[in-house]
Structures are given as C-alpha cells and as structure tokens.
Amino acid sequence: MIDYGTIFLWVLALGLGWKAFQRHTARSRGGLKDAGERFLVIMPRIAVALLAAGFLAKLMPGDAVARSIGAESGLGGILLASAVGGVIPGGPILSFPLIVILYKAGAGIPQLVAFLTAWSVFAFHRVLIYEVAMMGWRFSAVRIISSLILPPLAGLLAIPLSLVFKVA
Amino acid sequence: VSLRLGRVFNRSFWVISALAAASGVACYLVSGPADFFDSLRHDAELVALLVPKIGAAMLIAAFIQVLLPRDKVAAWLGEKAGFKAIALSTGAGMVTPGGPMTSFPVVSALGEAGTGQRALIAYLTSWSTLGLQRILMWEVPLMGVEFAALRFVASLPLPFVAAVLSRYVPIDPKPPAAE
Numbered sequence: 001m002i003d004y005g006t007i008f009l010w011v012l013a014l015g016l017g018w019k020a021f022q023r024h025t026a027r028s029r030g031g032l033k034d035a036g037e038r039f040l041v042i043m044p045r046i047a048v049a050l051l052a053a054g055f056l057a058k059l060m061p062g063d064a065v066a067r068s069i070g071a072e073s074g075l076g077g078i079l080l081a082s083a084v085g086g087v088i089p090g091g092p093i094l095s096f097p098l099i100v101i102l103y104k105a106g107a108g109i110p111q112l113v114a115f116l117t118a119w120s121v122f123a124f125h126r127v128l129i130y131e132v133a134m135m136g137w138r139f140s141a142v143r144i145i146s147s148l149i150l151p152p153l154a155g156l157l158a159i160p161l162s163l164v165f166k167v168a
Numbered sequence: 169v170s171l172r173l174g175r176v177f178n179r180s181f182w183v184i185s186a187l188a189a190a191s192g193v194a195c196y197l198v199s200g201p202a203d204f205f206d207s208l209r210h211d212a213e214l215v216a217l218l219v220p221k222i223g224a225a226m227l228i229a230a231f232i233q234v235l236l237p238r239d240k241v242a243a244w245l246g247e248k249a250g251f252k253a254i255a256l257s258t259g260a261g262m263v264t265p266g267g268p269m270t271s272f273p274v275v276s277a278l279g280e281a282g283t284g285q286r287a288l289i290a291y292l293t294s295w296s297t298l299g300l301q302r303i304l305m306w307e308v309p310l311m312g313v314e315f316a317a318l319r320f321v322a323s324l325p326l327p328f329v330a331a332v333l334s335r336y337v338p339i340d341p342k343p344p345a346a347e
Contacts (some may be wrong), residue, residue: 004216005221005313006224009221009224013228013231015323016228023234028234030235031230034230035230036226038226039222039226043183044179044181046215047215049188050175050214051188051192052184052188052191054210055194055204056195058199058203059198069275092265092305092306093184097310099311109315112315113318113322113323117297117323117326121326131292134272134276135275135279138339139288142334142339143293143330145334146289146337148291150329153329154323158322161321165314165318165321167314167318
C-alpha cells in the first residue's frame with residue numbers, strides 16, 4: 001500500500017543514500033547491511049505486537065477506558081494518563097499498539113497526548129539503562145524533575161489544538 | 169545473509185507472540201469469530217502498510233548516521249550557547265534517528281564537548297517527544313497524520329520548558345570533587 005507518507009520516506013531514504021554512498025562508500029555499505037538486519041529483526045515483532053493489540057482492543061472494556069481517560073475526563077484524565085504513561089516499560093513496538101488499543105476503546109485525544117508524552121519522556125528502562133549509566137544519576141534526576149510538568153502541559157495544549165486539527 | 173535467526177526469534181519475540189496467541193484465543197472465545205477475523209484482517213492491512221515505511225525509516229536512520237557522525241554534531245552544538253543552543257539542540261533531537269543506543273552516545277559526546285546541561289535536556293526532550301523517525305514510522309501509520317501533527321505542535325514548547333525549568337532544580341549535576 002502506497003501513500004504520500006511512504007513516497008516521502010523513500011525519496012528521503014534514496015536521496016540520503018545517494019549522498020552517503022558518494023561521500024563514504026565503505027561506511028554506507030556497512031550502514032545498508034545494518035539497516036537490513038534491523039528491519040528483519042523488527043518486522044516480525046511489529047506484526048505480532050499489532051496482532052496482540054488488535055485482539056486486546058476487542059476485549060477491552062470500552063466504557064471503563066472512556067470513563068477514566070475519555071475526552072470527558074478532563075484534567076483528571078490527563079493527570080491519570082500522564083501517571084500511567086510514565087510507568088509503562090518497553091519500546092515503541094509495545095507502546096504504540098497500546099495507544100491504538102486505548103484510542104479504539106474511547107480514550108480522549110488530550111489524554112492520549114499526555115500518555116504518549118509521559119511514556120516518551122520517562123520511559124523507565126531507557127532512563128535506567130542508558131541515561132544513568134552514561135550521564136550519571138544527578139543528570140537524570142535534574143532532567144526528570146524538570147520534565148514532570150511536560151505530559152500534563154502537552155495534554156492541556158492538545159485541548160485547543162484538537163479544535164484546529166480535526167481528530168475525533 | 170549473515171543474520172543469525174536467534175536475533176529475530178529471541179525471547180522478546182516469543183513473549184509478544186505468546187501474548188498475541190493468548191489474546192487471540194480469548195478474543196475468539198469471548199467476542200466471537202466475527203470479531204476475531206475482523207481484527208486479523210485489519211492487522212494484516214496495517215502490517216502491509218507498515219512494511220514499506222519501516223524499510224525506508226531503517227535506511228534513513230542508517231544513512232543519517234553515515235552523513236552526520238555524532239562527534240561532528242557534538243562539536244558543532246558545543247560551540248553554541250544560551251537560547252541558540254537550546255533551539256539548535258531541539259532541532260538536532262528531532263532529526264536524531266533510532267533508539268537510545270544512538271541518542272545517548274550523542275548526549276555523552278555533547279557533554280564532553282562542553283554543551284550546557286540545559287541544551288542536553290532540550291536535546292533529550294526533543295529526541296523523545298519530537299523525534300521525526302518515530303513519528304513517521306509509528307505514529308503516522310498507526311494514529312494518522314492529524315493526530316501526529318496535533319501531538320507534534322502540542323510538544324513543540326516542551327524542550328524549552330524542560331530546559332528552562334532545569335535551572336531551578338537544586339541538584340548540582342557535577343558530583344562535588346569526584347570526577
């Protein structure tokens with residue numbers, strides 16, 4: 001299936017590839033091989049994660065989701081989504097299908113924005129494995145404390161924006 | 169060709185597969201065969217949509233790493249200061265592809281190049297909330313362009329907010345007389 005987004009990505013990929021091969025042929029060849037390997041590793045995982053997400057969405061009690069983080073849940077829902085999003089472990093392979101589940105089950109747009117922001121900014125496995133190891137716990141602590149307000153802030157900003165962007 | 173199958177079908181793959189199988193059985197039994205096949209068809213369509221996108225995203229990530237070696241980016245950002253440093257770090261975070269194994273080495277290289285803490289926090293916040301690769305690879309195909317654009321605009325101020333707030337956090341990032 002081809003859409004404009006895919007065409008854009010491939011034009012970008014081919015353009016960058018052309019430039020990369022012109023400048024650093026050997027390193028580009030290595031990069032190409034790595035990209036192929038990563039694709040083969042990631043694709044089967046995405047396929048099964050999406051399957052799981054689709055099935056779980058059918059099983060999810062929609063009214064419970066809508067009540068706690070639906071569009072009508074307001075600031076309380078935004079705060080709840082921020083808190084839950086911040087403690088969900090795992091990379092995009094699991095979290096994006098989860099977002100789709102919540103969306104289908106009736107979560108509100110500002111609440112989903114808060115959830116995704118919290119997951120992005122706090123993702124615990126990443127913080128523990130990379131940030132503390134490479135930057136030290138003091139840096140992590142400063143970053144996390146300065147970021148506490150970000151998920152609710154993004155959620156609140158999403159309320160007026162959802163009138164501009166036509167997202168149901 | 170030299171790919172070891174163990175890397176594809178490792179534990180995390182089997183954990184997700186088991187979850188998919190269990191939820192599939194539960195869906196079939198609880199919601200019925202109609203819902204089960206409906207979900208299956210929808211997911212197959214989604215995977216077909218994702219394959220070309222993810223292929224391109226992997227190539228973009230690989231070539232950006234070839235064209236923009238992280239020590240060069242770090243040296244370039246390290247020269248800037250103040251608001252300019254925060255703005256440029258935000259831009260650099262957006263275009264840094266890949267997961268934490270690509271972004272954190274940049275952060276540590278930036279730290280060594282003398283980039284301030286605020287710029288580093290802006291970079292990491294931008295990479296995690298505005299990272300274009302993740303938006304193009306995951307968010308647009310799964311949630312649609314409108315949602316992705318909305319979230320992107322709502323997140324634009326975040327790197328600046330975090331960078332400014334970090335000034336008021338009473339923790340000294342440098343351990344006293346240790347390193």
